[in-house]
Structures are given as C-alpha cells and as structure tokens.
Amino acid sequence: MTQNLDRRNFLKMGGAVLAAGTAGCATGVTGSAMAGGDKSASVSSGMMANLPKAKGPRLVVVGGGTSGLTIAKYAKKEYPNFDVVLVEKRDMYSSCFASNMWYAGVINLEFLAEHSFLDAAVNNKYIYFNATVTGLDRTSKMLATSEGDIHYDFLVVAPGVSYDxxxxxxxxxxxxxxxxxxxxxxxxxxxxxxxxxxxxxxxxxxxxxxxxxxxxxxxxxxxxxxxxxxxxxxxxxxxxxxxxxxxxxxxxxxxxxxxxxxxxxxxxxxxxxxxxxxxxxxxxxxxxxxxxxxxxxxxxxxxxxxCRGSTLIEHLGLMGDTQKTNQKEANIDVRFNNIIGDPFVYVTGDARPHPYSKSGNTANTEGHNVAKVLAARAQGKDPVFVPPRTICYSMVNADPAEAISVDAGYDYDAAKDAITGFSKDTKTFENRSTAYGQATLEWARGIYRDMFNA
Ligand SMILES: Cc1cc2nc3c(=O)[nH]c(=O)nc-3n(C[C@H](O)[C@H](O)[C@H](O)COP(=O)(O)OP(=O)(O)OC[C@H]3O[C@@H](n4cnc5c(N)ncnc54)[C@H](O)[C@@H]3O)c2cc1C
Known part of the structure; x- marks a missing residue:
C-alpha cells in the first residue's frame, strides 16, 4: 500500500490517530496482552519514570545501538527543541560490528567497549535512561519501562534483532x-x-x-x-x-x-x-x-x-504482515519508517522490514535521515526521503590486517512504493589489501565518533 505522507495527510493522520479508540492500539507485556488476549490491557508499570518535565516535544528513542544512538544525537541537532530520552537496557556499550576482529587479535577489547552511554548523552544534550521497555499504549502515548512509564510525543523503537x-x-x-x-x-x-x-x-x-x-x-x-x-x-x-x-x-x-x-x-x-x-x-x-x-x-x-525483528516489536504490537516480509519485522512506511497509520511511532535499524543490508552503516545513515524526518514533522513540515547507504568492510586476514569492501545504495520505486534493489552506483572492492584493512578500523572509529562525540 502506498503511504503518501505529505503535510496535509500527515496532519489528517495525526488527527485520526488521536481520535482512534484503544482497539488494536494498546499492547503490552502483561500476560493477557502477550498471549493475544485483551489488547487494551493496561501496560502501565504503576509509576511514572523519574525524569525531568519535558521542555519541548518529547522524543523517546528505545535502544542504544547504532540506530538509536544516531537518532538520539541527530534529532536533537536537527531540532534543538526536542527533549530527547534514550531508553537502553544495557549499562555498558559494546559494539557488535567490530567483534569479529577481536577474536583474532586485530583489535583489543577496549576498541569494542570503551564508549559510554553517559558521555554520549552529555555530549549531545539528551537523557540516557537505563531501563528495559516492557509495554506501549499508543492511544495515551505512554511507554512502559522497568523504571516507570514515560509519556512521548514521538517514539522511535530501535531494538535490533532476535534469533528465530x-x-x-x-x-x-x-x-x-x-x-x-x-x-x-x-x-x-x-x-x-x-x-x-x-x-x-x-x-x-x-x-x-x-x-x-x-x-x-x-x-x-x-x-x-x-x-x-x-x-x-x-x-x-x-x-x-x-x-x-x-x-x-x-x-x-x-x-x-x-x-x-x-x-x-x-x-x-x-x-x-x-x-x-x-x-x-x-x-x-x-x-x-x-x-x-x-x-x-x-x-x-x-x-x-x-534473524527476525526483535521480539520487542511483537510485544509492542508493531509487527507487520509476516507473509509479506517472510520475517517477523515491523509494519512501517517504506520511506519514513513510521508505523503505518501512526506518524508518531517509528521503527528503525535492523528491526525494519526493508531489504536493506542489516548493517551498522545502514542503521547509521538511515538514522541521519530519520532524525530529519522527525525534525520536519515536529515542525509541521513535509519530510524528504533519502535512502540509506551501506559501506561495509570485511576483514579477511588478521596478520597483516587485510579487508574487502562494498559500497551500496538502494533504488526506490515510487509506483510500487518499494525498495527494489541496489542502485547503479553500488561497487564492491574484492581484492583484499592492507589499505582496506586500515580503512576498516577508520570506518569503525568514524561510526563511534558519529554516535558518541558532540
Ligand atoms: C559479528 C558482527 C559483525 C558485524 N560487522 C559489521 C560490519 O562490518 N559493518 C557494519 O556496518 N555492520 C556490521 N554488523 C552489524 C551491525 O552491528 C548492526 O547491523 C547494527 O548495530 C544494527 O543496529 P541497531 O541499532 O538496529 O541494533 P543494535 O545495535 O543491536 O541495538 C539495539 C539496542 O536495543 C537495545 N534494546 C533491545 N530491547 C530493548 C528493550 N526492551 N528496552 C531497552 N533497550 C532494548 C539493545 O540492548 C541494543 O543496545 C555486525 C554485527 C555483528 C554482530
């Protein structure tokens, strides 16, 4: 289905969502809701989260992986009025994308794990809230977490994948x-x-x-x-x-x-x-x-x-048609990542259903774009779609460190409202070399800087 969210439709949609009843909207992790029973069961954790009063539209980002960290930072940069809260269940960051290199001693453990959620939040003027998300009521715009409920104006859910x-x-x-x-x-x-x-x-x-x-x-x-x-x-x-x-x-x-x-x-x-x-x-x-x-x-x-989209997507009632994607992933607009029919809730990163490569670079470039979409919508403007890019190095030798690489873009077909494949400018670099080995480490450092530094 084509989801054409121009400004007028977006405002209409917002009104419709606000006017909608609870049926099919509120879900959570209470026993009955998870078992597919009463979908309007209360999802409240029983208390409000201990957070300062929002000073602007509150953007809550769930998941401090590549996608969530990028969006928390860049949404604030794009629209400084946003009051951003990043909800992440881990209290220590460690990267997935560089982990293979650690096994063979190309990098040490520090390279994976020396970054701090606290520093990222201070550097980029948002709040890191260390809690596990457990439920969602889209009617009252309330997110339940292990540390209390949080009211949102915009919500981004970026919890990664689960094994199937x-x-x-x-x-x-x-x-x-x-x-x-x-x-x-x-x-x-x-x-x-x-x-x-x-x-x-x-x-x-x-x-x-x-x-x-x-x-x-x-x-x-x-x-x-x-x-x-x-x-x-x-x-x-x-x-x-x-x-x-x-x-x-x-x-x-x-x-x-x-x-x-x-x-x-x-x-x-x-x-x-x-x-x-x-x-x-x-x-x-x-x-x-x-x-x-x-x-x-x-x-x-x-x-x-x-792989499938994180089970959290299913618990929160955000999953799409599994027949269509053949994997359990979110039900979102192809271009702007909002849940179909709800312009306030977005799913990003590897939990999305797109045929994009599920990679850190894709999550990072998509995150930059989604930050712009959120900023535009918070100001009542039309967002612009820019497909993400996948630059991905693979280390094939440890000593000397040699790598190969791909630089891929994606084509969007407006008539089908679908991503139809790699764009013409996609290139692979398959003659392994130490230059690409060095570039692999530089790429990872660049992504860290982009997520954690000011
Ligand atoms: C071995 C390996 C090698 C890789 N190599 C590369 C590579 O060379 N190049 C590349 O580009 N990519 C690579 N990747 C892929 C890359 O790491 C992922 O595609 C990318 O990190 C996806 O980002 P994400 O934010 O969607 O998910 P994640 O980074 O997985 O982040 C999800 C976050 O959500 C949090 N979360 C989940 N549930 C909850 C909840 N209920 N409440 C609160 N928080 C929650 C998790 O704790 C996690 O921090 C590699 C991955 C692995 C594992």
Missing amino acids: YDKIGVKDAGVQAALRQRYPGGFISPTEHVTIKRKLDEFEGGVFVQTVPSGNYRCLPGPYERACLIASIFKKNKIKGKVLVLDANPEITIKKVGFHAAFDELYKDYIEWKPNQGVLGVDVEKRIIKTEFDEFKFEDAAIYAN
Whole structure:
C-alpha cells in the first residue's frame, strides 16, 4: 500500500490517530496482552519514570545501538527543541560490528567497549535512561519501562534483532535455550562475543562449525568474515582444525569473489565452505548438525539461526504482515519508517522490514535521515526521503590486517512504493589489501565518533 505522507495527510493522520479508540492500539507485556488476549490491557508499570518535565516535544528513542544512538544525537541537532530520552537496557556499550576482529587479535577489547552511554548523552544534550521497555499504549502515548512509564510525543523503537530458532528446525524451548547458551550465534549481545572468544582461545583441534542462515540476516558478510578470522587463528597457532561453513544459501551472499579468494588462497587447509546446507536441527548433546541431506559432527560451533525483528516489536504490537516480509519485522512506511497509520511511532535499524543490508552503516545513515524526518514533522513540515547507504568492510586476514569492501545504495520505486534493489552506483572492492584493512578500523572509529562525540 502506498503511504503518501505529505503535510496535509500527515496532519489528517495525526488527527485520526488521536481520535482512534484503544482497539488494536494498546499492547503490552502483561500476560493477557502477550498471549493475544485483551489488547487494551493496561501496560502501565504503576509509576511514572523519574525524569525531568519535558521542555519541548518529547522524543523517546528505545535502544542504544547504532540506530538509536544516531537518532538520539541527530534529532536533537536537527531540532534543538526536542527533549530527547534514550531508553537502553544495557549499562555498558559494546559494539557488535567490530567483534569479529577481536577474536583474532586485530583489535583489543577496549576498541569494542570503551564508549559510554553517559558521555554520549552529555555530549549531545539528551537523557540516557537505563531501563528495559516492557509495554506501549499508543492511544495515551505512554511507554512502559522497568523504571516507570514515560509519556512521548514521538517514539522511535530501535531494538535490533532476535534469533528465530524455529526457522532452523529447533522448536523445543529447552533445546533453543541450550543452543543459545552453548553455541551462541554471536550476532546480538556482547556476552555471546565473550563466549566465542573463550571457545576460540581454548580450541584444541577438530571441526568448528559456523552456520550462515537464509533470509535477510544481520550483517550478510559477518559469518564469512568470522570464518576467515577463525581460520587465521588456527593457521597462526598451527591448530589442527578447520572451520566448516554450513551455508543455507546456494552462494556466498555478498562479496563472493573476495571471500572465495580468501578461502582458496589463504585458508585452503582451514576452511571448508558448503553451500545449500540449511540447518534442520541440532543434537546439542551429541554435537551433530542436521541439514537436508547430511549430518555433521563438530567439536565446537557458532550456530547463527535466522534473524527476525526483535521480539520487542511483537510485544509492542508493531509487527507487520509476516507473509509479506517472510520475517517477523515491523509494519512501517517504506520511506519514513513510521508505523503505518501512526506518524508518531517509528521503527528503525535492523528491526525494519526493508531489504536493506542489516548493517551498522545502514542503521547509521538511515538514522541521519530519520532524525530529519522527525525534525520536519515536529515542525509541521513535509519530510524528504533519502535512502540509506551501506559501506561495509570485511576483514579477511588478521596478520597483516587485510579487508574487502562494498559500497551500496538502494533504488526506490515510487509506483510500487518499494525498495527494489541496489542502485547503479553500488561497487564492491574484492581484492583484499592492507589499505582496506586500515580503512576498516577508520570506518569503525568514524561510526563511534558519529554516535558518541558532540
Ligand atoms: C559479528 C558482527 C559483525 C558485524 N560487522 C559489521 C560490519 O562490518 N559493518 C557494519 O556496518 N555492520 C556490521 N554488523 C552489524 C551491525 O552491528 C548492526 O547491523 C547494527 O548495530 C544494527 O543496529 P541497531 O541499532 O538496529 O541494533 P543494535 O545495535 O543491536 O541495538 C539495539 C539496542 O536495543 C537495545 N534494546 C533491545 N530491547 C530493548 C528493550 N526492551 N528496552 C531497552 N533497550 C532494548 C539493545 O540492548 C541494543 O543496545 C555486525 C554485527 C555483528 C554482530
């Protein structure tokens, strides 16, 4: 459906939303609401959050990842009247996007985790509120958190992704829990990264499985980059082991020339890549992965299940038509990220349904654009759509640090109101080099600066 939000429609829509009743609007994490029962059940945490009175329109941003940090900063810059509150459940920042490099010693732990939510908030004149979001009532514009309710004028929900173990045939909650804890995918939380690092430090030999899911998973090159960096550890330390890459896809999903070259030229004895190996089940005790035609025994593994928009999107009642996207993601306007029919609530970052690459650079450039959309709407102006950009480096060698890269734009088809593919100016840089290795670190430093500095 085309969602043409010019100024007149936007104002009309705002009025309609304000006039709407509670049905289908208020949702939360009370038992009945989560179970699909009474959607108008109260979501209040029972108290108001201890926050100063808003001095301007209150913009609440949920999630202090790449998307939320960018939007909190730039919405305030674009429209200084905004009173911005960033609600983040973590009390320590650690980056996902540089974590593969840490395993192989290209960077140290400080490179991942030396940034502070408090500093970001002070530098950029907003409030960091350390709490977990638990519910939403869009009729009264109230967000429930573990530390009390917050009233918003505009709300951005940027909670990232969750794993979808059902899609790899693991439906039993006990097995899912065992997999999450013993063979984490390493694509969501810092504690997964620490476990994978410990596994690699202790690995004595044999098969280390890295799976690659189907669908639009977070960081398309991430599992292949990790395979290279793990293999570089085995090669350097003369470990008699190999990385078995079980890929659900028929071909490497991005930068395939560069990754195939690295697999063949640098890691012939250390990486075995197998296409069309979608995981159908895992025997956690026996350490066996089943795919459609084969079974594979492993010593250790990082099992990357399919991705979906964070379960928070579902709990808050913001999910779209899963038939259409084939993944559980938010129901938003293609151009401006607001929930269809609600110009006050936005979903951004990896929880969006777009076919964009789910990457840090996409979340960051999209965040700049969404900040402008919010500022325009808060002032009653028409927003302008600018598609995001995906510049993504992948380190394929640790010593010397060598990388490959892609610089992608996206085409929007107005007649279909859809993102239809990569734009013509998309380029890949697949001859690995130390110059790109250096550029990888500079890119990460640049994103940190953009999120945390004034
Ligand atoms: C191993 C790995 C390698 C990667 N490599 C690259 C790369 O080279 N280049 C690149 O561009 N990208 C890369 N990425 C991808 C990049 O990290 C993500 O795409 C990007 O961070 C997405 O940003 P986001 O803000 O949508 O989600 P996130 O960064 O995941 O942020 C979501 C935030 O929401 C918070 N949150 C969730 N639920 C709640 C709640 N209920 N209440 C309060 N807060 C909540 C979370 O704690 C989290 O801080 C990589 C990712 C991984 C894991």
